[in-house]
Structures are given as structure tokens and as C-alpha cells.
Amino acid sequence: MKKLIVRIFLGLVLVLVLVAVGSIFFLGSIVKSGVEKVGPRVAKVPVKLDSASISLFSGSGTLKGLVIGNPEGYKTPEAMKLGSVSLSIAPGSVLKEKKHIRTIKIEGPEITYETDLKGSNLGKLLDNVGGSAEQDKKAPTKDQQTSKTKLQVDEFVLTGAKVHVNASMLGSGTVPLPEIRLKDLGQGPEGITPAELSKKVLAAILDETVKAVAANTLKLKEGGKALGTGAIDEVKKGAGGLLDSLKKK
Numbered sequence: 001m002k003k004l005i006v007r008i009f010l011g012l013v014l015v016l017v018l019v020a021v022g023s024i025f026f027l028g029s030i031v032k033s034g035v036e037k038v039g040p041r042v043a044k045v046p047v048k049l050d051s052a053s054i055s056l057f058s059g060s061g062t063l064k065g066l067v068i069g070n071p072e073g074y075k076t077p078e079a080m081k082l083g084s085v086s087l088s089i090a091p092g093s094v095l096k097e098k099k100h101i102r103t104i105k106i107e108g109p110e111i112t113y114e115t116d117l118k119g120s121n122l123g124k125l126l127d128n129v130g131g132s133a134e135q136d137k138k139a140p141t142k143d144q145q146t147s148k149t150k151l152q153v154d155e156f157v158l159t160g161a162k163v164h165v166n167a168s169m170l171g172s173g174t175v176p177l178p179e180i181r182l183k184d185l186g187q188g189p190e191g192i193t194p195a196e197l198s199k200k201v202l203a204a205i206l207d208e209t210v211k212a213v214a215a216n217t218l219k220l221k222e223g224g225k226a227l228g229t230g231a232i233d234e235v236k237k238g239a240g241g242l243l244d245s246l247k248k249k
Contacts, residue, residue: 031061079112151192
């Protein structure tokens with residue numbers, strides 16, 4: 001009898017382990033598929049994700065190999081390689097329409113800032129996601145939105161970022177980006193859409209990128225020629241105008 005009870009107990013443990021592993025794998029495949037499906041709709045550029053792992057029980061997860069492509073017309077391979085992305089999700093919301101994300105932390109991303117003074121790849125991306133956010137607001141039904149998922153993000157952190165600057169006729173180089181921290185996004189019952197979240201994050205990244213470029217003009221060189229202050233002023237002016245126009249939408 002004791003042996004039978006032990007066998008049943010071990011069987012239940014094995015089932016629970018299999019369910020746990022299966023749920024993590026299954027949710028990971030859903031996240032990977034969702035990112036690669038929704039990402040291009042929102043940003044209008046290719047989006048690739050190598051893998052995702054989400055635990056149904058703890059709500060913790062990681063994304064690996066997330067790469068956001070560049071808009072058409074830009075020469076650099078991609079706009080962002082996001083390194084390690086860790087998530088903490090309220091477990092009870094994982095399978096609900098509105099996902100409650102406690103934290104999103106991106107560590108060591110590589111960002112490319114390509115500009116010709118008339119515009120930039122990050123500015124174009126921001127324009128794209130801003131248009132998607134407006135589309136979601138005006139869509140008469142959820143089916144016409146870029147994504148039906150609603151989000152609540154308590155805290156977003158981007159840290160240890162490097163910006164590779166590629167400025168035609170001016171110079172190039174790499175500058176560090178200060179930590180970006182956003183809080184209390186999508187706190188209301190309607191939450192925030194992936195497009196709206198992307199818009200807020202990209203606006204913060206572009207703003208800090210322009211400031212970082214301006215603060216490191218003497219370090220950005222190509223063939224010994226540093227980026228000029230006047231040129232940086234033009235970059236700031238163009239980026240500022242784009243940010244102001246999107247804030248008004």
C-alpha cells in the first residue's frame with residue numbers, strides 16, 4: 001500500500017513537472033509568434049526574436065535575440081539589438097486580454113542612430129509607431145487595431161545602452177546612453193496598447209539619444225573629423241520638431 005502511495009505521489013510530481021515545462025515552452029512560443037507578428041504591424045519594419053521563455057507560475061520571463069530592423073532608405077542593418085530583456089508579469093494576467101507587466105528591463109542594448117540632418121531612422125520609427133497608436137485609438141473595433149492586447153506596465157527600464165551614430169557627411173562613433181526609466185504606463189482599465197507603449201519608449205530613446213550625441217560631439221569622429229556643434233544643433237532641432245508633433249497627436 002505504501003509503495004502504491006509513493007508511486008502515485010511520484011507520478012503526480014512528474015505530471016506537475018511536465019505541465020510546468022510544457023507551459024513555459026508553450027507560452028514562450030506564443031510570445032515569440034506574437035512579437036514577430038505584432039512588431040512589424042506597429043513599427044512597419046522587420047522584427048525578429050530568437051526565443052522567449054515565460055513561466056506561467058512565477059510570471060518571470062526572458063526574451064533573447066530581439067532585433068528591430070531599420071525603415072526603408074536607411075543603410076545600417078538594424079535600428080536596435082535589444083540584448084537581454086527580462087519581464088515580470090502578474091501570473092494571473094498571463095492568459096488575460098490585459099497583461100499586467102510589473103517590470104520590463106532591457107540590459108545592454110545596441111541602438112543605431114542614422115541621420116542625414118533631414119531625418120533619422122529612429123525618428124522614422126517613432127513616426128511609424130505614432131501612426132499605429134493613432135490607428136488604434138480611432139479603430140471602431142478591436143479587430144481593426146494593430147493588436148487586441150492591452151498592457152499595464154508598472155516600470156520600464158533600459159540600461160547599459162550604447163548608441164552607434166552614423167551621420168552622413170558629419171561623422172560616426174559610439175556613445176553611451178543614460179538609463180531610461182518609465183513608470184505607471186496603462187494604469188487605467190483600458191490599459192495601453194503595444195503601439196502606445198512603443199511610442200512612449202521610442203520617444204524617450206530618441207530624446208536621450210539626441211542629448212547624448214550633443215554631449216559627445218568631440219568623441220564622434222570619422223577620419224579624424226568631429227561632428228560640429230552647428231550640425232548637432234540641426235539634429236536636435238529636427239528631432240525636437242518630430243517629438244513635439246507626436247506629442248500633439
